[in-house]
Amino acid sequence: MTEARIDDPYPHPAGGWGSVKEVGTALLNEHVLFKGGSVMLHQNKPEGYACVSCAWAKPANPHPFEFCESGAKATAWEITSKRIDADFFLQHPVAELRTWSDHLLEAEGRLTVPLRWDAASDRYLEVTWESAFEEIGRELRAQDPAGVVFYSSGRASLETSYMYQLAARMYGNNNLPDSSNMCHESTSVALPATIGVPIGTVVLDDFEQTDCILFFGQNVGTNSPRMLHQLQQARKRGVPVITFNPLRETGLLHFANPQSPAEMLSTAETQITTQYLQLKAGGDSAALMGMCKALIESDDPRALDAAFIAEHTSGLDSFAEAARATDWAAIEFESGLTRAALEQAAATYAAADKAIGIFGMGMTQHRNGVQNVQMLSNLLLLRGNIGKPGAGICPVRGHSNVQGQRTVGITEKPELAPLDKLKEQYRFEPPREKGLNTVTACRGILDGAVRAFIGLGGNFVRAAPDTDRLEPAWQKLRLTVQIATKLNRSHLVHGEVSYILPCLGRIEIDRQAGGEQSVSVEDSTGCMHGSRGRVEPASASLLSEPAIVAALAKAMLPPERAALAPWDDWVADYARVRDAIAVTYPDIFHDFNRRMWQPGGFRRPVPAAHREWKTPNGRANFITPATLVEDPDQIPVAGEVLRLFTLRSDSQFNTTIYNEDDRFRGIYGGRKVLLINPADLARLGLAEGDLVDVRGAACDGAARRVRGLRLVAYDVPAGCIGGYYPECNPLLPLEHHAVGSMVPAAKSISVLLEPEIR
Ligand SMILES: Nc1nc2c(c(=O)[nH]1)N[C@H]1C(S)=C(S)[C@@H](COP(=O)(O)OP(=O)(O)OC[C@H]3O[C@@H](n4cnc5c(=O)[nH]c(N)nc54)[C@H](O)[C@@H]3O)O[C@H]1N2
Numbered sequence: 001m002t003e004a005r006i007d008d009p010y011p012h013p014a015g016g017w018g019s020v021k022e023v024g025t026a027l028l029n030e031h032v033l034f035k036g037g038s039v040m041l042h043q044n045k046p047e048g049y050a051c052v053s054c055a056w057a058k059p060a061n062p063h064p065f066e067f068c069e070s071g072a073k074a075t076a077w078e079i080t081s082k083r084i085d086a087d088f089f090l091q092h093p094v095a096e097l098r099t100w101s102d103h104l105l106e107a108e109g110r111l112t113v114p115l116r117w118d119a120a121s122d123r124y125l126e127v128t129w130e131s132a133f134e135e136i137g138r139e140l141r142a143q144d145p146a147g148v149v150f151y152s153s154g155r156a157s158l159e160t161s162y163m164y165q166l167a168a169r170m171y172g173n174n175n176l177p178d179s180s181n182m183c184h185e186s187t188s189v190a191l192p193a194t195i196g197v198p199i200g201t202v203v204l205d206d207f208e209q210t211d212c213i214l215f216f217g218q219n220v221g222t223n224s225p226r227m228l229h230q231l232q233q234a235r236k237r238g239v240p241v242i243t244f245n246p247l248r249e250t251g252l253l254h255f256a257n258p259q260s261p262a263e264m265l266s267t268a269e270t271q272i273t274t275q276y277l278q279l280k281a282g283g284d285s286a287a288l289m290g291m292c293k294a295l296i297e298s299d300d301p302r303a304l305d306a307a308f309i310a311e312h313t314s315g316l317d318s319f320a321e322a323a324r325a326t327d328w329a330a331i332e333f334e335s336g337l338t339r340a341a342l343e344q345a346a347a348t349y350a351a352a353d354k355a356i357g358i359f360g361m362g363m364t365q366h367r368n369g370v371q372n373v374q375m376l377s378n379l380l381l382l383r384g385n386i387g388k389p390g391a392g393i394c395p396v397r398g399h400s401n402v403q404g405q406r407t408v409g410i411t412e413k414p415e416l417a418p419l420d421k422l423k424e425q426y427r428f429e430p431p432r433e434k435g436l437n438t439v440t441a442c443r444g445i446l447d448g449a450v451r452a453f454i455g456l457g458g459n460f461v462r463a464a465p466d467t468d469r470l471e472p473a474w475q476k477l478r479l480t481v482q483i484a485t486k487l488n489r490s491h492l493v494h495g496e497v498s499y500i501l502p503c504l505g506r507i508e509i510d511r512q513a514g515g516e517q518s519v520s521v522e523d524s525t526g527c528m529h530g531s532r533g534r535v536e537p538a539s540a541s542l543l544s545e546p547a548i549v550a551a552l553a554k555a556m557l558p559p560e561r562a563a564l565a566p567w568d569d570w571v572a573d574y575a576r577v578r579d580a581i582a583v584t585y586p587d588i589f590h591d592f593n594r595r596m597w598q599p600g601g602f603r604r605p606v607p608a609a610h611r612e613w614k615t616p617n618g619r620a621n622f623i624t625p626a627t628l629v630e631d632p633d634q635i636p637v638a639g640e641v642l643r644l645f646t647l648r649s650d651s652q653f654n655t656t657i658y659n660e661d662d663r664f665r666g667i668y669g670g671r672k673v674l675l676i677n678p679a680d681l682a683r684l685g686l687a688e689g690d691l692v693d694v695r696g697a698a699c700d701g702a703a704r705r706v707r708g709l710r711l712v713a714y715d716v717p718a719g720c721i722g723g724y725y726p727e728c729n730p731l732l733p734l735e736h737h738a739v740g741s742m743v744p745a746a747k748s749i750s751v752l753l754e755p756e757i758r
């Protein structure tokens with residue numbers, strides 16, 4: 001058993017027949033096989049709807065089936081025929097629902113009516129929309145704006161997000177944290193300093209021209225499977241793919257295209273990775289330093305692009321000095337990789353004219369998350385791999401519009417929002433104080449400074465760190481309001497006054513006074529796309545997100561302030577919101593209403609993509625890393641400290657758990673498991689199948705524990721263990737976050753294993 005797993009937990013390609021079967025099962029479970037099948041033909045198509053799963057680019061010439069297994073599951077989950085009505089809550093008091101799993105809560109189906117928590121009966125009771133907005137407005141008007149948080153999860157459209165940030169700023173704060181605070185904020189902080197843009201420089205065309213792909217800490221087979229098409233095409237041209245990941249992920253090993261009949265009928269499959277480097281969790285900066293050192297110390301003058309460096313960059317001298325001064329022993333120790341392996345990777349990279357560096361949460365969710373991204377930027381700059389066709393940096397964004405939300409003003413950083421423009425456009429004085437991000441909002445919840453929380457989607461309590469500290473504090477909030485499609489734990493661990501406001505999903509037809517509406521989203525490559533819902537709403541009582549945001553704004557703002565923006569006109573016709581967005585951001589969104597339907601979307605300007613560097617010194621900058629040591633937070637404790645990295649399974653979208661299996665990793669029978677190296681098992685006197693408690697061993701010394709996790713022997717580097725998000729979030733200390741970006745360091749948490757306490 002152990003042996004088989006370590007050899008290959010899923011001896012089949014990603015995609016393939018397993019994928020087809022999973023899509024069918026997902027649709028069947030939600031009782032939408034027929035409807036779902038035809039709906040999905042519109043996914044990621046011009047005139048169709050943008051997938052609600054990941055943010056990967058949507059091509060101008062889509063495949064007939066431009067969806068993947070993960071997208072199909074997300075679609076089925078949203079258009080499910082299952083419903084939660086008011087009766088459900090009469091039968092289930094909130095205290096009881098708090099004992100349900102994440103999976104069971106969402107599996108009940110779509111929320112259908114607005115709900116208010118009733119203290120006397122501990123139940124959510126149906127209310128009218130009017131009374132909901134009236135009371136929420138009254139509550140918010142009584143609060144100091146400094147203590148109110150406007151969170152967004154990255155799914156809401158550009159239109160909704162723009163309205164939401166304006167409402168918050170008219171209300172009086174910049175407290176606009178979003179899910180990217182837990183995700184790619186490290187990228188958004190790292191890249192402006194190195195190349196002068198907060199986003200990636202790569203577009204789909206670059207994949208057709210590249211000679212080499214470097215792949216860091218991103219699980220493509222599960223989290224952005226449509227990218228497998230680009231990878232497969234590149235591999236067919238013989239392009240090497242070098243992967244850095246502590247786990248051997250099925251999707252990074254091989255792929256059979258479920259949309260290619262030839263591949264499905266034969267045993268043909270594409271090998272994706274050509275060199276797989278199983279580094280230690282948190283070893284990326286060191287690994288990248290190894291590759292940079294190999295290039296810098298190379299005898300071959302062509303190893304570096306001297307002309308590019310001279311013309312475009314700054315800072316190489318001190319970076320090169322640091323690389324020379326770092327010895328290989330330190331690099332090998334911190335990365336867990338051998339010098340030979342890193343030199344081989346560097347040689348492959350040096351042989352390519354054009355290279356792309358792709359990365360995900362394995363890079364950003366670390367104490368050194370910002371530095372990791374800057375080290376990848378350094379490596380690319382050494383060979384002029386930014387700002388030319390076939391090359392560039394490619395952060396893979398998570399939620400389907402998380403990048404776009406930032407583009408239209410959802411940010412707690414006042415310097416990143418066009419406040420003067422908003423002032424001129426809406427004739428009010430926008431607040432200039434720094435707002436709360438995820439970590440500082442949690443601090444405020446813990447110390448009582450935050451009194452009210454509005455959630456535009458998401459499941460903040462489950463997604464954020466330190467679950468067991470946060471939940472009791474969260475219940476002391478005066479007001480919690482959750483705009484949502486599905487029931488989740490953040491609705492059940494609630495404030496004194498608490499509302500659930502059910503909304504339309506993006507796949508649903510959105511009818512307003514001005515007719516059927518469309519929305520827009522930005523993908524991972526900075527391209528904006530229109531999206532039109534296709535299925536009948538889950539319930540006639542749902543409101544759209546723009547309608548809810550507009551009603552909230554009108555309820556919480558003094559009437560003369562609310563009158564400064566045309567909320568009702570916007571709801572009647574979202575094209576008017578896009579007009580307003582185009583006024584605020586003319587460079588990006590001019591002609592928005594026309595261009596949003598362009599096949600492949602329209603791209604926002606990305607100066608670095610043509611070697612224009614919007615950095616303070618006008619050059620692309622090499623940045624010397626501060627340290628290669630991953631975890632400066634760890635305190636000395638008795639016992640053997642292991643490094644826990646938290647993972648998504650192939651059956652979840654963040655805190656949405658479709659089912660409890662992780663097919664690609666061969667993990668069945670529940671998510672309360674830890675993946676551990678067999679040598680660690682033996683050394684710690686433990687055996688596969690044992691149940692253990694995991695105790696936090698990080699920074700502040702506070703007690704943190706997750707009980708009863710089952711050990712699974714797995715091919716992970718010694719000293720590192722894998723566990724699932726969000727089950728392991730009680731172990732993630734709030735103050736253990738990335739330097740500079742404050743992204744919780746969910747990919748290296750210091751822990752100890754102890755025999756289970758029963
Ligand atoms: N189906 C599905 N799609 C999704 C999501 C989902 O949950 N389900 N979530 C969406 C969201 S919001 C996001 S942000 C993305 C997340 O997508 P990813 O960026 O892929 O995030 P994770 O799955 O958390 O982990 C990524 C990989 O990092 C590896 N890893 C862990 N630690 C390290 C390390 O220290 N170094 C390196 N190099 N690798 C490491 C893990 O083994 C894993 O393969 O996906 C989006 N798409």
Ligand SMILES: Nc1nc2c(c(=O)[nH]1)N[C@H]1C(S)=C(S)[C@@H](COP(=O)(O)OP(=O)(O)OC[C@H]3O[C@@H](n4cnc5c(=O)[nH]c(N)nc54)[C@H](O)[C@@H]3O)O[C@H]1N2
Nearest residue numbers: 153179182183457458459463483484486488654655725746
């Ligand atoms: N330990 C650990 N923690 C992590 C991570 C990790 O890798 N490890 N990853 C982090 C990352 S990358 C992210 S992005 C965050 C995710 O954090 P969030 O974005 O807050 O969480 P989700 O699980 O995506 O939110 C799911 C809920 O969104 C609601 N929803 C779904 N669709 C819609 C819609 O169309 N409209 C509205 N209004 N609501 C909708 C549903 O009610 C559903 O229950 O978690 C972070 N937390």
Ligand SMILES: [Mo]
Nearest residue numbers: 179183398399
């Ligand atoms: Mo994310």
